[in-house]
Amino acid sequence: MAIEKVLVVDDSATDLQNLVGICSSAGYAVITATSGTEALDKVKSDTPDAVLLDVIMPGMNGFQACRAITSDPVTQHIPVVLVSSKGEKTDRVWGQEQGAKGYISKPFTAEQILDQLKIL
């Protein structure tokens, strides 16, 4: 599946801007959200082709948002990649069990993000 539109979700303005810059410069259309709840709304309203999702966010965290996306019949086809400063093995396994297609630890490089989007 060709990825054209990416939803970037991060409560950190710096990380959000960084991810948007990486994706935009590679030609992806980018939409953004700053919370898990907003991400769920935009996944339905904007129907992105992929989601880059931060894990540690106030309120609904990235794991919970990922689970909501991947369990909803309307959105479950949209691949979710978790992007987090939580780099433990536990987080990767837990993320996988919540339905994530990939897991990238912060700090990340542009290549890591773009390579991941290419293989979705």
Next chain:
Amino acid sequence: MDPKQPMTTGVGPSCAYASPTGLADPVSALDRTFVLPDAETEREGSGEHDQQILRRMGFRVGELGLLFPWDAGREVVVPPRVGRIPNTAPWFAGLANVRGGLVPVVDTAAAFSVVRQAGVPGYLLIFDDGADTLGLLIDGLPRVIDVQASQRLASLPLLPTLLEGGVVLAAYDHADRVWLDLNLDALSEALGQGIPL
């Protein structure tokens, strides 16, 4: 629950976690213990548990296999440092600081009177429904488990005291192990009532 005694399904041969095969042998039949489901269990049994496949997260605590709804857990972390609280139950490990939030931590093996699996790394499984937070020390990482209605046991096995009274909704014989499906609200209430000494 005696940790040295393996939990049995209550049906079939007397060996631990045996699959139901029909009639019990006379010796094990005399030892059978039935725990009748209460009204809450009956209500649950008439709903989701009648579905053919139930998606659950499963984790181990010693010999116990426990299930909870797939969409219920918040996260799993390497057990952080825990501060003990005086005048609390021995199985209440205390409070942990997980990224600035306090998480009550229950030594689940001690609470359920089972022996932790040797050589298996422990983790802290955190539940958070927005109002209450609960952390359970578990053996290994949780995994997605799809149990089938046909794997449901006719009766619950002998349960640790803290799992009685509607905390376990159903038991399933899955992958040669008995898995107890937890009612997390009831578990949280039971643990909460038992914490103060």
